Amino acid sequence: MTDTTTITVAGDDGYDILVGRGILDRVGDALPVAARKVLIVHAPTLAERAGALRQQLLEGGREVLLAEIPDAEQGKRVEVAAFCWQVLGQADFTRTDAVIGFGGGAVTDLAGFVAATWLRGVAVVQVPTTVLAMVDAAVGGKTGINTAEGKNLVGAFWPPRAVVCDLELLDSLSANERTAGFAEVVKAGFISAPEILDIIEADPVAAVDPHSAGFRRCVELAIEMKARVVGEDLREAGLREILNYGHTLGHAIEHAERYRWRHGAAISIGMVFAAELSRLAGRLDDASAQRHRTILESLGLPTTYRAGAWPQLLATMQRDKKSRGGMLRFIVLDDIARPTVLRAPDESLLFAAYQEVAG
Incomplete structure (x- = not known):
C-alpha cells in the first residue's frame, strides 16, 4: 500500500493535499464526479507523462484533452491563457467540467487562472511536478499571469479541488x-x-x-x-x-x-x-x-x-x-x-x- 500523507486546507473552500510516491492514480478520484470533460495543461517536457495521465483518465470514462503550453514563465502570458480558453470553448466545456494543472509553478499558476476565468470558474486539480510547485505554487489558490509591467499582476484567488504531489515526479528533475x-x-x-x-x-x-x-x-x-x-x-x-x-x-x-x-x-x-x-x-x-x-x-x-x-x-x-x-x-x-x-x-x-x- 502506498504511503500517502494527507494535509488538509481548512475553510469554506477547503481541500486535501496528497503527498506520496506513485500516487498519480489518485488524480481521477480528485476530480468532480460530474466532470465528463477534462483539460490537462502541461509543459512540453511532460508530454509523455501527460499522455499517460490522459490515458488513465480516458479509462475512467472521461473525455480528456491536452493543452501543451510554453515552458516556465513564457507559459504565463495572456496569449497562452487565450489559447486554453479557445480549446475549452471549441470542446464545449461546461461549468461541471474540470482543468488539471500538470507541471511546475508556472503551469499550475496558468491552469488555475484558466479554470478561475472559464465560465466564471470551473474545478481545477493541481498535479505539481517540481519542488517549487508542490510546496508553494500549487497550494493556496493563487493563480496568475505576468505582464510587461511585472509578475503575477493579473490573477485570481481560486482554490483547487485537490492537490496531488507525487514525489516520483521529482526523480527526473536535475x-x-x-x-x-x-x-x-x-x-x-x-x-x-x-x-x-x-x-x-x-x-x-x-x-x-x-x-x-x-x-x-x-x-x-x-x-x-x-x-x-x-x-x-x-x-x-x-x-x-x-x-x-x-x-x-x-x-x-x-x-x-x-x-x-x-x-x-x-x-x-x-x-x-x-x-x-x-x-x-x-x-x-x-x-x-x-x-x-x-x-x-x-x-x-x-x-x-x-x-x-x-x-x-x-x-x-x-x-x-x-x-x-x-x-x-x-x-x-x-x-x-x-x-x-x-x-x-x-x-x-x-x-x-x-x-x-x-x-
Missing part, C-alpha cells in the same frame, strides 16, 4: 531544479518551521535528495505551513502576507532578468536581503541573519546580486502588488519563526540592506 525549488522550503523554515533548517544543517546533500526521509519531511513541513496559513487567510488580508518573505526583492530580480532566472534563485537573494533589512532595522540578531547565508549557500543557492541594479529593482518593487497605496511593505523577522510587516521603510535603510547582498 539537481539544480530541485535545489532552486528548495528555496521556498527554506523560506518556510525561516518564517514558521525551524525544524526544516535543522534538517538542512544536519545534512544539506540528503535534504535535497528526493529519496531521503529528510527531504520528504521538509516538503511536508513546508506544505503544512502553507496549508495552515492559506486556510486562515485565502485572500492575503493578513496572515498570508508572511508567505511573501524574500519575494518583494526576489520578484524584482526575476523581472530584471526577464524571467530567465529560476524563481528559487531570485527568492534566495530576496531572503538574504530581507534578513539584512531585519537586522539593520534592529529586529533580527546578527547570527540569525548570517544563518540565512550559511544555509542557502550550503544548498548552492545564490546570495548576492549586481551592485548597480538597485535603482531598477527599487522602481519595480514600487509597482509590486504587495505595495499598498504607494507604500512599500516588507516581511521581516523579529526572530526565526517570528515574521512581521515592515511598512514604508526609509529608502536609505533599503539601500543599506541591498549593499549587504550587492556582489
